Amino acid sequence: MSETSNNILSLSAALPDAVEFKAVYDQGNSFFNIEILDDPILGGVRDGWCIDTDREIDTGIDLPGFDKEGTTYSAKVFSSYEELPPELIGEGVIENPENFNKVNHIINQNWADRDLGDLGTVTFADIQRAIWSLLDDEQSTNLVGQESEGFWSQERVDAILADANTPEADAFVPEFGQKMAVILVPDQIEDGVLNPDAQIVISEVELSKLGDFVFEDKNADGIQDNGEEGIAGATVNLLADVDGDGTIEDDEIIDTTTTDHDGNYEFTVIAGDYKVQFETPDGFDMASPANQGSDDAKDSDGPISDKITLEPGEYDPTIDAGFYKKKVKIGDKLFYDENDNGIQDAGEEGVEGGTVTLFDAEGNEIDS
Known part of the structure; x- marks a missing residue:
């Protein structure tokens, strides 16, 4: 098996500093889709999740046609495994960044549509509420009133959190073929203060x-x-x-x-x-x-x-x-030293068929 390195720094060093993206409404395996527009490497549509319940994201939905064009956001890009700047940590932003390992564990467990028996089938809303619970101190009021309709269930959310609140999840680092949460922070103004209305989001990116x-x-x-x-x-x-x-x-x-x-x-x-x-x-x-x-x-x-x-x-x-390895050659003639003076004199002919043995510095035979 190959020696595989999975250093956390290598999971963030090559990310772009900023991208443009749209949030696209999609009731699939995530709360919405994120379409990254302008990056030659990360560009494309990926599963997305919200981080903070105090902010909103425009997904372009405009009932009943679902055809409204969503907002294009300019966003700074961060790895969920790097040290985040102070302005991103605290009330109203990312309140518990130490739980990103657990969030990464959640998004790699294929929770969507999993059958939990009497608890029903896991929905994307269950997963989103679990992520909110880990990253946001405030209990979300979003989706309240829809639990009775089966849109989400606190029991299913608790099942996801029980799996995430383990030593394995707390130390989780994704491997090749798994996904990592990339943080997109929209619309930062020049003094570093975040737009109070713009939702910080997670985009799943396969390693x-x-x-x-x-x-x-x-x-x-x-x-x-x-x-x-x-x-x-x-x-x-x-x-x-x-x-x-x-x-x-x-x-x-x-x-x-x-x-x-x-x-x-x-x-x-x-x-x-x-x-x-x-x-x-x-x-x-x-x-x-x-x-x-x-x-x-x-x-x-x-x-x-x-x-x-x-x-x-x-x-x-x-x-x-x-x-x-550089090769060297030694040689090249075995001769009859007729006058025994140790010098090849004129007329002293070579010896055919003589055996020559090569030794290393310690006297060990290495070739013959």
Whole structure:
């Protein structure tokens, strides 16, 4: 099995600073859908949830036709695993950010439409109320009066919360193929004060992964040939544009892992732009030439890869690196020293078929 790194920092470092989005009414697997409009990586429609019950979000619904155009919001973007700025924490905003691990656990448990027997089937409203309960101190008045209609049930909400209030959920970090809550904070004004009417929302984003192989390139041709084995214990660094200057620098390391026994490695990340940096393993001298041949799955990409752009849920297993040992040659003639002076004099011929043995510095035979 590959060594997989899932550092929390790598789940946030490549997120854009801001996006534009619309909230779209949809009674499906979430409270509403979020359509991210202008980002080449995160753009698209995803499940969305509200964070605070004191604010509103315009989903575009205009009964009875459901055809009203919703508001386009400009929003700052945060990972649910990063330290949030002070203005986002407290009454009227995100009151319990320490519970985001539990929220991430909830959105990865496939609660929607789950049959709870006598309690009925879990609705998106049950899930939303559970999220409100974890993040917002105020008991929501939204949806009150609809419990009797089966729109939501406090018993089902309690079942979701019971599953979330466990040590496993409290320490939850999503893996590849699972989703992470990305926080969208709409319409911040210049002095950092939040628009009191704009709802802070969660957009679910599926995690991505990249990897996966460091190998001994015995012939130093930059291609994984048959019989060229992996290198165990090699150090691999993940790079991203941490300072936001548009360039991924060699020292912008956000995560580090080592290859497993077979030379494999993986990083689980949020969608975005990355580079992979391979350190020269012990006992090796040089990285193989990069991008040789026509098969990207077989070439070497070290010592630092080109920029890798991952879409949500994408797995790129082609980021590999070969390393080789410089070879030396010793020799080259066994001869008859007729006058026993230790010098090859003119006319002293070579010995055919003589046995020559190579020893290491400790006197151990290594070749013959």
